[in-house]
Amino acid sequence: MALVAEFDIPCEQLPLVSVAAAVPAATVVLTLQFNHGNRPQFLITVTDGSQPAVETALSEAVDVAAYTLIGEAGDTLRYKAEPALSLAEQLGAQIDDLSELEALATEDAIIDRIEVTDNGWTQTGWFANREAFTEFRTFWQQNTGFRLSRLTHEGEPESPGNGLTDRQTEALRTAYELGYFDIPRGASLEDVATELDISASSVSERLRRAQTQLIEETVAPMWPPLPN
Known part of the structure; x- marks a missing residue:
């Protein structure tokens, strides 16, 4: 039976890590097009990020030669x-045998999602069997590191989603645990920002977007229409 895994690969040499580090308030999701030889093209989705800041980060990234804004929808930008x-120039100093990395692309596995963070990638992948998962995990453990967050069998139930990004969830949880939502308030916006190591304005934006999303997913659908 297939396995579904969520895991972190801590490696600052992975593509677009510098971009994610430059826009900490944003969620950066990467899709790689491997049909472009040894330089797979990047398809980048950015949520909750300032367009000028994102494009400055892309322009300054050493691993991006050129980029094009493909579309924009609400808080989401596609590039x-x-x-x-x-691959050799990007990861050669970190990975001993790049042929092993290329071989992973032919394994019985599909990587559904790559979220780029300021120190590596967070991925969700499907693996045909435990052997395929073990080979994938072993490769990264031997080269950069591998942290497993969740491993389930295909078809096992998961808790329903709420539409929040991982960083919005982190901001809400941190603010709650520090007492930001208490009455009287037990922590300031600056306290939450210090805990998350981002600016107070970024925390404020994440919390507002998270609260709006939760309202839209839970309370708003039950409201009657406003009178004309």
């Missing part, structure tokens, strides 16, 4: 980018 580095 296509050409890599500036080959």
Whole structure:
């Protein structure tokens, strides 16, 4: 039976890590198009990020040769980018045998989602069997590191989603645990920002977007229409 895994690969040499670090308030999701030789094209989705800040980060990234804004919908920006580095140039100093990395692409596995963080990638993947998962995990453990967050069998029930990004959830939880929502308030916005190591304005934006999303998913659908 297939396995579904969520895991972190801590490696600052992975593509677009510098971009995620430059826009800490944003969620950066990457799709790789491996049909472009040894420089797979980047398809980038950015949520909750300032467009000028995102594009400055893309322009300054050493692993991005050029980028194009493909579309914009609400708080989401979609880009296509050409890599500036080959796999050897990007990861050669970190990974001993790049042929092993290329072989992973032919394994019985599909990576559903790559979220780029300021120190690596957070991924969700499907693996045909435990052997395929073990080979994938072993490779990254031997080269950069591997932290497993969740491992389930295909078809096992999961808790329903709420539409929040991981960073919005983190901001809400941290603010709650510090007492930001208490009456009287037990922590300031600056306290939450210090705990998350981001600016107070970024915390404020994450909390507002998270609260709006929760209202839209839970309370708003039950409201009667406003009178004309």
